[in-house]
Amino acid sequence: MKNKTLFVPFSLALLVLTSSCREKTKEAEIGNIETVATAQENSETFRALPHESTITWSGYKPTGSHTGTIALSHGKFTVTDGVIESGTFTIDMASLKDSEGNARLEKHLKSEDFFEVEKHPESVFKVTGVETANGKTLLSGNLKMKDTTNNVTFPMTLIHRNDTIILRSEPFTIDRSKWNVRFGSKSFFKDLGEKYIDNDIELTIVVKASKE
Numbered sequence: 001m002k003n004k005t006l007f008v009p010f011s012l013a014l015l016v017l018t019s020s021c022r023e024k025t026k027e028a029e030i031g032n033i034e035t036v037a038t039a040q041e042n043s044e045t046f047r048a049l050p051h052e053s054t055i056t057w058s059g060y061k062p063t064g065s066h067t068g069t070i071a072l073s074h075g076k077f078t079v080t081d082g083v084i085e086s087g088t089f090t091i092d093m094a095s096l097k098d099s100e101g102n103a104r105l106e107k108h109l110k111s112e113d114f115f116e117v118e119k120h121p122e123s124v125f126k127v128t129g130v131e132t133a134n135g136k137t138l139l140s141g142n143l144k145m146k147d148t149t150n151n152v153t154f155p156m157t158l159i160h161r162n163d164t165i166i167l168r169s170e171p172f173t174i175d176r177s178k179w180n181v182r183f184g185s186k187s188f189f190k191d192l193g194e195k196y197i198d199n200d201i202e203l204t205i206v207v208k209a210s211k212e
Contacts, residue, residue: 039078
């Protein structure tokens, strides 16, 4: 198991649709489920502030792109000596929004074609650890989305201000097909031509939390 310490939700988070010509965002490392990190006896607990936290998603297809948000429902993590050790964050999938207010798109993303929100209203990210590589802090956690769980590792920074902590990820992508989100994916369907939807969902996560 990776050395534990930091955390950010995600899950995360998570979402989407669409793929056009663009600068490639670094893809998160996706692997098998790992052991969830645990807190030390004297650790401090921080509660997430959902209304001051943001998860932004972008998706791509040959003809354009879509961007929007999805909200954190609740979450907490533990800290010892300024280091995050463990945490669990829950994402409200029903809160998925398109930045242009496209209700038809939002309904489609919540349908069985994509995230099946009625059947799977929440996604959950559980911290498994953190490591440092090439000068970057890499957060790892098990992300359960729909009926599938994978371990995700992505770069992030931690800002500690008095009794408040801000967790901020760099933009990163996850491959939706790893969570069985199949619609328009060339991984599952052939002869799509230019009507495919890119597997990559780009995410940027900012979570603010306060000490209990």
